Amino acid sequence: MIDMQAVSKIFRTDLVETQALRSFTLKVETGEFVAITGHSGSGKTTLLNVAGLLEEFDAGSYTLDGHDVTRLNDNERSRIRNEKIGFIFQGFNLIPDLNIYDNVEEPLHYRSMPAQERRERIMRSLERVGLSARMGHIPSQLSGGQQQRAAIARAISGDPRVILADEPTGNLDTTMSNQIMDLLQEVNAAGTTIVMVTHNPELAQRAHRQIHVVDGQIAQIHQFNSRTASQSATPVTL
Amino acid sequence: MLAHDLRMAWRSLRRNPFLSALMVGALAVGITASMIAITLYHARSGHPIAWKDDTLFAVTLDLRDDDPDQGFSRHPEYPPWQLTYRDAHALYASEIPMRSVMMYKASQIVTPEREGVKPFGVNIRVTTADFFRAFDTPFLFGSGWSRAEDDAPGAVVVLSKFMNEKLFGGANSVGREVMLSGHSYRVLGVMGAWMPRPKYYDPNNGTFDIPEDVFIPFGWMQALKLSTSGNTNCVSKRAKVTSFESLLAEDCVWLQYWVEFRHPADRDRYQIFVDNYTNDGRTHGRFPRKNNNRIVNVTTWLSMWDVVGDESRMQVVLGLVFLGVCILNTLGLMLAKFLSAAPIAGLRRALGANRMDIVRQHLIEVMVVGVLGGAAGLLLTLGGLAVLKGWLYSGMLIGSDNPDRVALVQAFVHMDVSVILFAIGLSLLTGLLAGLYPAYRIGRLAPATFLKTQ
Numbered sequence: 101m102i103d104m105q106a107v108s109k110i111f112r113t114d115l116v117e118t119q120a121l122r123s124f125t126l127k128v129e130t131g132e133f134v135a136i137t138g139h140s141g142s143g144k145t146t147l148l149n150v151a152g153l154l155e156e157f158d159a160g161s162y163t164l165d166g167h168d169v170t171r172l173n174d175n176e177r178s179r180i181r182n183e184k185i186g187f188i189f190q191g192f193n194l195i196p197d198l199n200i201y202d203n204v205e206e207p208l209h210y211r212s213m214p215a216q217e218r219r220e221r222i223m224r225s226l227e228r229v230g231l232s233a234r235m236g237h238i239p240s241q242l243s244g245g246q247q248q249r250a251a252i253a254r255a256i257s258g259d260p261r262v263i264l265a266d267e268p269t270g271n272l273d274t275t276m277s278n279q280i281m282d283l284l285q286e287v288n289a290a291g292t293t294i295v296m297v298t299h300n301p302e303l304a305q306r307a308h309r310q311i312h313v314v315d316g317q318i319a320q321i322h323q324f325n326s327r328t329a330s331q332s333a334t335p336v337t338l
Numbered sequence: 339m340l341a342h343d344l345r346m347a348w349r350s351l352r353r354n355p356f357l358s359a360l361m362v363g364a365l366a367v368g369i370t371a372s373m374i375a376i377t378l379y380h381a382r383s384g385h386p387i388a389w390k391d392d393t394l395f396a397v398t399l400d401l402r403d404d405d406p407d408q409g410f411s412r413h414p415e416y417p418p419w420q421l422t423y424r425d426a427h428a429l430y431a432s433e434i435p436m437r438s439v440m441m442y443k444a445s446q447i448v449t450p451e452r453e454g455v456k457p458f459g460v461n462i463r464v465t466t467a468d469f470f471r472a473f474d475t476p477f478l479f480g481s482g483w484s485r486a487e488d489d490a491p492g493a494v495v496v497l498s499k500f501m502n503e504k505l506f507g508g509a510n511s512v513g514r515e516v517m518l519s520g521h522s523y524r525v526l527g528v529m530g531a532w533m534p535r536p537k538y539y540d541p542n543n544g545t546f547d548i549p550e551d552v553f554i555p556f557g558w559m560q561a562l563k564l565s566t567s568g569n570t571n572c573v574s575k576r577a578k579v580t581s582f583e584s585l586l587a588e589d590c591v592w593l594q595y596w597v598e599f600r601h602p603a604d605r606d607r608y609q610i611f612v613d614n615y616t617n618d619g620r621t622h623g624r625f626p627r628k629n630n631n632r633i634v635n636v637t638t639w640l641s642m643w644d645v646v647g648d649e650s651r652m653q654v655v656l657g658l659v660f661l662g663v664c665i666l667n668t669l670g671l672m673l674a675k676f677l678s679a680a681p682i683a684g685l686r687r688a689l690g691a692n693r694m695d696i697v698r699q700h701l702i703e704v705m706v707v708g709v710l711g712g713a714a715g716l717l718l719t720l721g722g723l724a725v726l727k728g729w730l731y732s733g734m735l736i737g738s739d740n741p742d743r744v745a746l747v748q749a750f751v752h753m754d755v756s757v758i759l760f761a762i763g764l765s766l767l768t769g770l771l772a773g774l775y776p777a778y779r780i781g782r783l784a785p786a787t788f789l790k791t792q
Contacts, residue, residue, distance in 0.1 A: 149786040149789075152688070154687070154688055154784075154785050154786040154789070155784065155786050174692055174693050175692045175693075175694075178687070178690055178691060178692035178693075178695075179690070179692070181687075181688065181689070181690050182689065182690020182691075183690070187688050187689070187789075189789060193681075193685050193688075193789060195682055195685065197349050197352070197353055198349070206686065206689055207689035207690050209339065209342050210689065210690035210691050210692075210695060211690070254689075258690075266789075
């Protein structure tokens with residue numbers, strides 16, 4: 101699903117040059133659930149942004165779902181983001197003055213999709229995350245967990261091939277976090293590839309594979325045996 | 339997508355109502371200032387008889403002494419606006435024009451036959467017969483007179499709609515008698531509402547005055563020794579006006595002269611005729627300057643008269659400059675507003691919007707601001723014009739019971755459909771100008787920049 105080969109990303113200012121990703125090579129199989137861990141500033145979010153075509157990179161190549169996306173123009177990148185990728189953010193990133201229904205509808209607007217189909221997809225997504233009864237509420241009327249579930253509904257409404265989640269439980273308590281993780285695992289079990297950035301080692305262990313990033317490079321990979329549960333881990337130190 | 343963008347724009351504006359109101363207000367004030375200036379300009383710059391612009395011409399001859407200081411307007415290069423009786427009479431003999439009109443303004447006393455209506459003074463136009471057809475005056479009843487009645491002269495009269503209402507209660511008065519300064523005239527025609535704006539056929543006594551209420555054949559000028567009540571300018575130092583007869587003989591201008599050609603090309607033939615006439619006059623000691631005879635259409639005529647005027651143009655320029663300042667202010671506010679909402683734009687980019695989607699959505703938002711500013715500006719303009727009507731122009735109505743005069747004054751402060759359409763276009767353009775750069779800027783932002791902070 102994701103095939104990055106020697107990807108490098110450098111942030112430049114007038115005074116400083118920061119190498120966020122250094123010859124980063126990563127393969128994520130279709131249907132896999134991968135957790136990315138690492139300290140702040142290690143390059144986790146940059147990796148996610150590059151994987152999500154939100155940022156361009158300076159060197160290397162990137163193939164997403166069989167398509168070479170290394171050098172695409174803005175329109176093509178936007179279309180692939182819309183059709184193949186779902187995003188979940190730590191801060192939920194719901195549009196505050198839109199109700200949940202409209203928030204979930206937002207990515208569907210950028211496809212030429214009939215209103216009826218949009219409506220069906222939204223209702224299906226909201227039912228999957230258990231928010232059908234809250235679709236008329238605006239985000240501030242919902243709890244953090246409910247907001248993140250709404251964000252997940254938005255991410256899955258377009259039937260993406262991969263979901264990129266950046267600290268999806270970072271703003272939630274343990275109970276809520278587990279609920280969100282359960283939901284993500286359900287989504288993954290239904291066939292959607294998930295790449296999740298997290299600080300929480302326990303949550304990372306619920307993925308199939310944990311990749312630890314240090315200074316823009318993969319430092320360690322924990323391969324768990326099962327794709328649906330996190331029993332034993334086989335650490336591989338690089 | 340348009341409906342979605344409009345909904346987003348409306349929500350975005352509601353998100354910060356104070357800032358939105360400030361932007362709408364800034365545009366509204368700018369549009370108001372420019373629209374008031376444009377409305378007044380528009381009222382002055384209309385072409386009252388555009389369909390005859392290539393056949394209807396004012397005729398002027400330059401018979402001034404060879405004295406460089408002798409000017410009759412702000413443009414000393416122009417010949418006097420009017421003709422002497424001698425020259426007008428000579429030109430009137432030409433058969434090149436299809437119609438020729440020599441005329442002047444006078445005043446008479448009307449004695450109404452209706453009981454209870456006191457005699458009153460009235461402005462009349464003493465004119466040759468072609469006046470009505472040359473200037474396309476509408477008729478409610480009857481018609482104008484023939485050239486034969488100019489010469490006779492026939493005791494006939496044409497009344498304005500207002501005068502007919504005043505004297506005959508608006509009934510068909512053709513064949514009825516009207517007493518003018520003790521002489522009885524038979525009504526031959528009653529004109530319909532006719533208010534050329536500007537009063538191009540004789541701007542000498544006010545470019546924005548209403549037409550006269552009574553018209554009589556030119557032959558009455560000599561028969562009654564009827565002097566002009568308009569401007570008279572003696573263009574020769576030798577001229578001495580001591581009597582009516584001397585007014586006719588001396589080089590003093592007081593007659594307006596117009597011609598209408600059957601074909602536009604006849605104008606050139608007529609120019610040669612007029613130039614030959616003044617060349618001939620020069621051999622007899624008149625027309626000391628080299629030929630400066632002007633045969634000009636209505637457009638040029640109004641331009642020579644500075645009907646629109648530099649003040650009006652300056653008002654429009656100042657109004658537009660002020661609008662420009664308001665656009666710049668709105669641009670700044672818009673940029674601040676868009677940048678403060680950049681995380682949402684970043685989120686939309688993450689969800690699949692491309693740059694054009696973001697630019698378009700923000701442009702629609704600025705167009706909404708433009709339309710709201712335009713609507714508010716239109717209302718303010720109407721209010722401003724109402725104030726002007728009540729304050730600036732109210733003096734023009736004092737002592738007048740003529741509804742045409744009221745209509746003339748109101749026409750200055752009236753926004754017709756073309757001005758309203760212009761205002762709508764201006765508001766959309768204004769919104770576009772104010773929002774193009776902010777929308778472009780927000781469209782260029784990297785989507786990832788604000789996602790963490792949203």
